Amino acid sequence: MQAHDLNQTSLNVVRMADSRPNYLPWGMALAVCAAAPFFIYPVFAMELMCFALFACAFNLLLGFGGLLSFGHACFFGGAAYLSGHALKVWGLTPELGILFATAGAAVLGLLIGLVAIRRQGIYFAMVTLALAQIVFFACLQLPMTGGEDGLQGIPKGRLLGLIDLSATVSIGGQQLPLALYFFVLAITFGGYWLIWRTVNSPFGVALKAIRENEARALSLGYRVDRYKLAAFVMSAALAGLAGATKALVVGLASLTDVSWHMSGEVVLMTLLGGMGTLLGPVVGAVTVVSLHHELSSLGSWVTVTIGSIFVLCVLAFRRGIVGEIAHRLKKTF
Amino acid sequence: MDQDIILETQGLGKEFRGFAAVSDVNLKVARGSIHALIGPNGAGKTTVFNLLTKFLPPTHGRVIYQGEDITALQPAEVALKGLIRSFQISAVFPNMSALDNVRVALLRVAGGSHRFWTSNRQLDAYTDRAMTLLADVGLTDFAQVLAGELAYGRKRALEIATTLALEPKLMLLDEPTQGMGIEDVDRVTALIRRVAEGRTILMVEHNLKVVATLADKITVLARGQVLSEGNYATVSQDPRVMEAYMGVSADEATELEGAHHG
Numbered sequence: 001m002q003a004h005d006l007n008q009t010s011l012n013v014v015r016m017a018d019s020r021p022n023y024l025p026w027g028m029a030l031a032v033c034a035a036a037p038f039f040i041y042p043v044f045a046m047e048l049m050c051f052a053l054f055a056c057a058f059n060l061l062l063g064f065g066g067l068l069s070f071g072h073a074c075f076f077g078g079a080a081y082l083s084g085h086a087l088k089v090w091g092l093t094p095e096l097g098i099l100f101a102t103a104g105a106a107v108l109g110l111l112i113g114l115v116a117i118r119r120q121g122i123y124f125a126m127v128t129l130a131l132a133q134i135v136f137f138a139c140l141q142l143p144m145t146g147g148e149d150g151l152q153g154i155p156k157g158r159l160l161g162l163i164d165l166s167a168t169v170s171i172g173g174q175q176l177p178l179a180l181y182f183f184v185l186a187i188t189f190g191g192y193w194l195i196w197r198t199v200n201s202p203f204g205v206a207l208k209a210i211r212e213n214e215a216r217a218l219s220l221g222y223r224v225d226r227y228k229l230a231a232f233v234m235s236a237a238l239a240g241l242a243g244a245t246k247a248l249v250v251g252l253a254s255l256t257d258v259s260w261h262m263s264g265e266v267v268l269m270t271l272l273g274g275m276g277t278l279l280g281p282v283v284g285a286v287t288v289v290s291l292h293h294e295l296s297s298l299g300s301w302v303t304v305t306i307g308s309i310f311v312l313c314v315l316a317f318r319r320g321i322v323g324e325i326a327h328r329l330k331k332t333f
Numbered sequence: 334m335d336q337d338i339i340l341e342t343q344g345l346g347k348e349f350r351g352f353a354a355v356s357d358v359n360l361k362v363a364r365g366s367i368h369a370l371i372g373p374n375g376a377g378k379t380t381v382f383n384l385l386t387k388f389l390p391p392t393h394g395r396v397i398y399q400g401e402d403i404t405a406l407q408p409a410e411v412a413l414k415g416l417i418r419s420f421q422i423s424a425v426f427p428n429m430s431a432l433d434n435v436r437v438a439l440l441r442v443a444g445g446s447h448r449f450w451t452s453n454r455q456l457d458a459y460t461d462r463a464m465t466l467l468a469d470v471g472l473t474d475f476a477q478v479l480a481g482e483l484a485y486g487r488k489r490a491l492e493i494a495t496t497l498a499l500e501p502k503l504m505l506l507d508e509p510t511q512g513m514g515i516e517d518v519d520r521v522t523a524l525i526r527r528v529a530e531g532r533t534i535l536m537v538e539h540n541l542k543v544v545a546t547l548a549d550k551i552t553v554l555a556r557g558q559v560l561s562e563g564n565y566a567t568v569s570q571d572p573r574v575m576e577a578y579m580g581v582s583a584d585e586a587t588e589l590e591g592a593h594h595g
């Protein structure tokens with residue numbers, strides 16, 4: 001009798017959520033992004049993608065690892081400088097320059113992670129902030145970073161030494177940098193796919209267990225610190241990938257990208273969109289960057305306005321935009 | 334080294350800012366036995382567990398497990414050696430289903446939990462084993478319920494199932510029947526007896542009826558020190574033990590505990 005019941009239940013057992021890619025939303029997102037440069041300013045669209053990837057990378061750590069870093073700008077901005085230097089001074093091809101910068105961000109992530117990972121809660125946030133400030137001052141003082149001016153005029157170069165990324169295609173009287181655009185699109189989707197894969201992997205399950213109850217995970221024999229460190233390094237590397245790509249897009253690596261404002265901004269994007277959801281940070285990043293863009297005429301009032309919107313959003317739906325929708329529809333995104 | 338002793342402590346002590354929560358505890362847990370650690374509230378039982386599983390570093394003394402000094406190890410390393418604990422405050426992964434709570438333990442045993450590049454469908458392979466474990470603790474019907482939404486007694490049962498998933502050699506249970514109704518207590522008592530086959534159990538338990546039924550040996554702790562040791566008959570006749578239990582007889586103490594937890 002019992003054996004029978006058992007089989008019944010195991011047949012009905014729901015598989016792990018989201019274990020299989022649902023190709024429809026991926027296809028739709030790809031279609032929308034592929035069409036975007038024909039409707040909105042391509043450089044702006046590329047910036048949106050870079051910030052979306054940055055926020056997703058941050059969310060991997062906060063939403064799925066349960067760790068609040070207040071220094072993620074140092075990976076984003078640090079990698080921007082690294083790729084800028086590699087492209088401009090060493091003359092590397094763009095894919096190699098970005099790869100180099102991403103690896104650099106991963107190493108930086110490992111160093112900072114090793115120091116920070118044993119702290120809990122607010123102490124973790126403070127350690128990451130303090131170490132990120134050191135990176136900021138390094139970027140301000142080092143001779144090769146261009147100080148207050150930043151690294152300007154970063155060349156786009158030739159992808160794989162073949163495809164000129166600065167080339168534009170003339171469509172309907174507009175000059176569209178399509179080669180660059182689709183390169184950035186590929187990077188963004190690649191990064192996003194890696195995050196999706198990680199969240200829905202055995203590692204993702206272990207990470208979730210650790211976030212839910214660290215002591216219990218430890219008592220089950222999970223070496224908790226290693227998992228957290230791995231998540232931290234991965235998050236740093238992907239944030240670096242986003243920053244390096246952004247430097248290529250705008251041809252500039254500046255202090256803005258490594259400053260603590262940027263670290264705060266990515267927290268805001270993630271919380272606004274909905275932390276712990278895969279789509280939330282994308283929505284948050286698009287919202288925040290668009291608002292900056294739209295409200296730029298307001299000058300320093302931008303910060304106040306965005307701050308107020310953030311406060312209102314958090315009060316109205318504390319799960320974030322996507323988190324709230326998902327909650328209402330009882331689905332995960 | 335005595336082959337029949339799976340776990341031994343030598344002069345184990347822990348001070349919290351000068352306050353000796355545990356002092357000079359010399360425990361010997363016989364392989365294959367059910368050993369109970371009892372004592373009044375605040376006696377230091379949970380602290381002993383924390384010392385054994387490395388959740389706290391001891392101030393004094395050594396812990397020897399299977400002939401090896403494990404005093405300097407990390408909690409996860411101790412767990413990998415088959416010494417698995419449960420917690421007094423029920424410890425589950427609240428936003429995961431009961432099934433996933435057990436599967437994540439099975440994942441750790443099977444290995445591969447570092448893989449971020451493969452699908453979590455790997456866990457589907459552990460479903461049958463997990464369902465068997467859930468059935469063992471009477472949670473078959475709750476497999477899909479989020480652990481955080483389970484009733485208290487069921488959370489404890491889930492915790493035992495999760496611990497069993499690791500095939501522990503030595504299982505440390507901190508008040509496994511606390512907060513359970515009579516039926517659940519009986520079921521968990523039977524379960525502990527069943528799973529004790531082929532392994533050793535060290536348990537903290539307030540319910541003296543459970544202790545009387547299960548324990549081969551009892552160590553009574555009071556104010557951080559071992560007060561008495563022996564089987565139930567010996568310990569329950571020990572006047573010092575009765576005094577420690579608020580000056581009442583062991584039988585009355587059983588009733589008191591029953592009333593307290595019922």
Ligand SMILES: Nc1ncnc2c1ncn2[C@@H]1O[C@H](COP(=O)(O)OP(=O)(O)OP(=O)(O)O)[C@@H](O)[C@H]1O
Binds near residue numbers: 349372374378380381
């Ligand atoms: N982390 C800590 N810091 C300071 N004091 C502590 C700490 N942990 C335990 N204690 C103290 O040590 C003593 C023993 O506590 P412990 O939790 O081990 O008792 P217990 O026997 O498990 O009690 P109970 O039956 O209530 O679970 C108590 O006086 C407690 O206040």
Ligand SMILES: [Mg+2]
Binds near residue numbers: 378379380421
């Ligand atoms: Mg206790």
